[in-house]
Amino acid sequence: MSNNPTTLQAGNRESDAGSQTRVASSRRSSKSSTKKPNLPKKYSDESTPLLSRDPDREHADDEEDFGASDAASVVSENQEQAQKPRSKWRIPTIISISILTVLLIVILAFGFAMPAVVDEYAQQATVFRPQDLSIDRITSSGVVARVKGEFVLDPSKVERQSVRNLGSFGTWVARAIEVTPSNVEVELPEMGNVVLGKARVPSLVVQIRPGAVNDLDFLVELEPGKLDSIRRLASDWIEGRISQLRVKGKADVGIKSGVFWLGTQSIIKEVVFEGHSLPSMPKYDITKFNIHQVDRPNGKHAIAVDTNVVLFNEYPVSFDVPPLAFSIRVPGCYPESSIHLADAFTETIHIQANHDVVAPAKGVVRKLSTSLIDVCPDTVKSPLDQLLDQYMSGVETKFYVTGADQQPAGTPNWMSDILRSFEVPISITGHSFKNLIRSFSMDDVHFSLPNPLAEPESPEANPRISAKVKVIANLPEEMNFPVSVPQLRASADVYFESEKLGELDLRKWQDAESRQIGAKNGNPPGIVVTTAIKDASLKITDSDVFSNVVSAMLFGKKPVVLEVKALVDIETSTALGTLVVREIPASGEVPIKPLSDGGFEKFSPQIRLLDITGTEPTSFSFDMLVNITNPTNYSASVPSAKIQILVNDTLLAIANTMSHVDIGPGLNHNIPVEVQWDPLANSGEKGQEVAKEFLSQYVSEGWNTTLTLRAYEATIPALPALGKVLSKTPIKIPTPRLKPPKQPSPPDNDTDPENGAPRFIEDATMHLWTSTATFTLLSPLSNNTLFLNSINATALYNHTEQVGKIIYDLPFAVPPGATTSPKLPVDWSLGSVGYSAVRDALGGVLKLDARATINVQIGDWQQEIWFEGSGIGAHIRI
Template identity: 45%
Template sequence: MIDDPSAPLLGRAPTNSRDTSPHPSKQHREFGSSSFILSSESAPLLRHDDSRSISYGTEDQRRPSTSTSRSAVDSEDPPRRRRRPSWPINIAVSSLIAAVLLTLVFGFAAPSAVKQYAQEAAVFTPQKISIDSATSEGVSVRIQGEFLLDGSRVSGALIRSTGRFATWIAREVETSDAQVDVYLPEYDNVLLSRASLPAVKVNIREGHSNYINILADLQSGDVDGIRQVADKWMGGRLTQLRVQGTANVDIKSGILKFGSQIITADKVLDGQDIPHLPSISVTKLNVHENPWKPQDPGIAVEVAVNISNDYALSLVIPPLGFDIFVPNCIPTDPYILVADMTTNEVNVQPAEPAYVDVSGIVRHLPSELTEACPGKKDSPLDLIISGYLKGQKTIIYVRGADAPSSSTPAWMVDLLKSVTIPVPVTGHDFGQLIKNFSMSDVHFSLPDPFAEPGSPDAQPKVSAMVKVMVDLPEEMNFDVDIPRVRANVDVYYQGDKFGVLDLSEWQPSNATRINDTDGSRPLLLVTFEIKDGPLQVTDNDVFSEVVQSILFGSEPVNLDLQVLVDGELATTLGQFTVHDIPAQGSIDVKPPFGSSIGGLIKPKIETLEILHTTHSTVSLKATVNFTNPIPYSATIPYIDCLLLFNGTALAHVTGRSLSVVSGDNEGVSIEALWSPFASSGDTGVIRGRELLSSYVSGWNTTVTLQAHEGSIPTLPDIGRALSNIQFDIMVPHLGAPDDDDDDDNDKNGKPYFIKDATLHIWSSTAVFTLISPLSHSTLYINSIDATALYNHTEPIGRIDYTNFPFAVPPGISQTPKLPVTPELGGVGYDAVRKALGGTLLMDAKAEVGITLGEYSTTIFYQGKGIGAKIRI
């Protein structure tokens, strides 16, 4: 009987062994993830979902209190947990012990009908499975659970009736000690495991609950065979598995002995019978200098791992050793060994996660880890680090190695060495890795006009000192230096990309480890200098908008940066390169001025030299002093701009090999081609005369500089983009070298083309002192049609001169005596007579024909407050 004290490995049942529950089959199903149901020989471990209640006559049927308590606890588990299949328990233990044992007990001691009844009606519910101890060949497993026969599970009425009658007659069945071998028929019939079972005595009357508590020895089988199955399972390729159990067992019932029987049972596992891999999560990662051996240059790694355990399994795992591998360039390449790790003793509790502390040393980085993959710039290490920093999941591989403790069984070490386990490690998304990005000493260089189109020299260039504040991962607790960096920077404005800053050339850098302002996080301050980094403009419209916002806006212009950084890292383990580390940053460019840029430039012409003339053009060279109000410098190999007056293009202004610094710039040489007709036709000729007239008359005159498609010959797109930007510049007033001390000449602080005049009354002639606008060339006056005015409106006299051209050399010169036709009898003439011997202020209006080399034109001059000396 089951309560016989001679059966030491069986739990003692209560005095009344009948279960009082009217629905025993339902109650068994409520054992959740810790239960399984043995239903048939073809599927002995599948759960039976028949919810029909069963009754066993008028007898009270009670379960042992232990079983009842377990059922009550487990029935409160969440539905998700109850539905989860307990495959490792069903196969690793139940298939090896309970399923084979129970099938064999009935299968060879009774007619075939009774055998079928036993196979279909047997229900075994494991309550706890624990590893009692490890042996030199395997483990001792303690199995606690509940066994009964449920006739309602039997499909055939005749078989059900026959079985109930036979089991009522037999009452008890007892097996001898037995050895069960489990094979894998589909894998060359390799031995999966061997179980040594003790003698078992059970009550086989229907509905009677038997509490099972046995200690079985399990031995691992063929390691190669186990590895084949494990590899397919961990790779997600195991969709079906057939196992076969074989045993030689003595069976008796009461005084009847059936002798030794060789028993075989098959099981095909598929679908939900095959378990999922346990979820593994890394809860702590700490990487630091080796504290155990300071003289050892290795890096210590400490990891805390959480491994899910959904099953009623408890065991103590001894200290183990593992080798850690990472993926190679391609999946078919051998994994790369990077570290050796050890674990402490782990206590696994039923249906609770297992927490494992792992520690190890990375002594060096293998060359195959840091070398670029064939045909690529990335190395395996690059892929791992970049994925980790992006918060992506990286797979590392763990394989057993020699154990750190002699207490670890050799078979366990051999088994672990034969299996490689993939472990997903999810990195941390560090958000904006670059916490602060700033540039100083910015220098812009325009493209070389003679460079090959599309080459780096044909792009604008940027030089600057860059400071980058890198938000280090908290897990990095070891010194790191970054001696060199390079990057590709995508530049955005208001979400639109307009350019790529190519920093693909290695730049030397310095890295300093500091703390955040609040001391909460470690930071790495990296400084490096950009030297002539090409800026490729990809969207001319957006680029034009950016330049206009910087030059004429009043609010800071925010430029967003999307960066892929390559860094050369120097660590305790050596020096290596990582590629394409993502970073984000932004630059606020404060507009240095508003729309008054022209007034801030303050140009002044130092020298002006005529180089060549034609009948419609003048080629000239000038030396200019001006102020650059922008806090940036620039190198300009070549640039050409249009000179506009009142919206009409009149000339081309060209700069070659210019070096412009922030602040005052002196002696800057530029060239210009005055070509009003070629630039704008007849309208250009008219506007050109108006500009020259305004200039020689001393008026406040504004001209406009504007880029065009040919401003930068190698980059017409940039020229078109910049054509939307115009600079208004005040034309400097006409001056002469020695006129500063003559207060009479410059009554309003503005020197004029006509410095002064002398009017001879008797000869009716006048001589004018002129200030030439040219410092090196002589121009000629061909004709004059002028009127002198007193008090702005009263005529004094008229000059109509067309005789002979006279020269106006550089500097100050006098005209020949010009005939004057006086306005006799007028108010103006009276004023002249009264001023005889003195000076009279008068105005002048004149059309003057001039010639400069081959170029001729007519200008209109208006002068006010000219001091005229009145002589006899």
């Protein structure tokens, strides 16, 4: 017999009474029903029971039970034999009546005396292969689903032979059964038998002979059960807490076979889902992710996200999902808490069986709630900070999707309630932002030494840096909205040759300016941020590395390259308001030009003013103003610093800056310095000898003296390590020359003090008849009077010829500026070549040399020094 599939249609509850059901005629075997049917291989190999373990096929599970109960009360098709004309022969008639009677007894016994056997047969022999499940329409109470599939009985699957024989015989006799419309309830026994859902199944007629194939196509009304039950089950499944699920179906089914009413049977069926039979969350891909700014009706702006989610539908289910609204939430400060972030809307989604599903969605972030941006208790980060940290670290970031309170018009209440009842987590793998900062640079660097009064280990006890910082940050290509950066801050580690030098503290917010740039030269779009940092603390963590840096800066020929590795906090201004993106990794190089650049003579210190402020018998202190040239492009601030002054490796004095000093590139004027001159206290008797030689050479003509400036641990009181490091690199400089006030020279004196070393003896006048001499002396001191207690001098002509001697033991004063000495007695060397030259120069000027030992006194301080001068213009008078 050929198969002619006919659609079975079931109306909704209001039209069930008038609904009609048609069943396809079954494919039957032409062999005798007394033999085991020869099933096609696809049915003999079929392993799918009528009660499939697919949750989408619950209605099919119920139909398996409907077929089983019907088979329990089948009737024979052989009623047609009783309708044949009566034979004239009595024996055939008796035989026929006897056979019919036996068949009726067997049918009655099969239908009412052996229900357990029939149930076992139906349980094991029933095969239902679903072909398609789709949503026909959505109603106010649920959905109407269309079910398509094949139904067949396969006796070969029955384990016990007695059951297999009886079942095969009974179904062969009955041929077909009809089930009346019925209601099916699906319960969860392990959750207190709560109702998960209900189904309204229409009337069905199926062929039940072994091997007969029924092509079914019918409608089922599905209605969700209690909302709490659905929410609990969905939450446990989403969070992976279900390893086994037991589902029980219940239905009262009316069964007919032909004209025989076999009554109503209560059918209960349990199915256990576990292992691979449990469905899992589908895998999905996000193929589109575009963030842009949109205008709101109130004139404000919002951030919109357009995205496409693609996943594969592995189930034989097809339907359309109407437009829906969702709330996108993110984890809050506490476990099990979430915070609203955005509203999301989906368009109609077309779902086809065994096909990819593309779900377009749009999200809109209208504003950021305070609970999202406020710092969580006992932490330093807000929920938004934690979310961005995860996303920017490239790890999975969880968002939660739940139904919105307001759904599009036409959405049934039951669907809105289910969507709002639970949250579905969606994990989005973030982008690693290790290369988010394209460059990090510092220009116009200014160094400041620590405050000398600062407490050790305090931020004020560290050197400080001021500079212009320029940051270029890459922007994700998905970001298509304007953004500005009004402020930034950072904490940075500074390295030299891969070794950590110290920590740069930029934790204070710094005002910034920014501008967005487009993609260029293979670089993605970005934003350029510039800011001026002021007095950022640099904590030295490795003094050895610091020593290497200082040495390279002082004596190196190449730029010193410092590497900065920072975590940058950026305050961004967007359509949503102010948003802080924290701890973005950044790195960059800061090249520093060597300070020496060929020699420290370029510092060119000059003493402009010297003032004695205190004296002791062997020491004195003085203040002076110094001009110094900074040959570098860098500047520094010196609040207070001490430095040792040495001559020939012998410590003679300590110099100390008197106030805060800013040293910039180029010439720096009038730097106040205080010096404590105490050779005896610093270096003992040797110090006094070295001091005498140094002062003698310094005031004499023709000697080039040098000073050694050396730092020590007390150089920067708040940072002893810095002074210790700098002490390893002492600096030698030419001794700055004193600049006494310039005096007008006589017209006949062609010696210009400005062209050579400054002269202590400006000129002299010699009187032959009185054997005396007077000298014009220039004191280098600005405010102090110098006393000459004794003089033992010799005047020479032509460097070697003695003219005479001056021995004078009476002290006289030399005040600031030019002074004429008293008339000093001269003991002429009569008859000598030198005296003859003096006599011959009577009325004119003769250049003489001088050698002297002088006792000098300023206040309580006295020092004997020697003096050598040459080319002194002596006026010869009678």
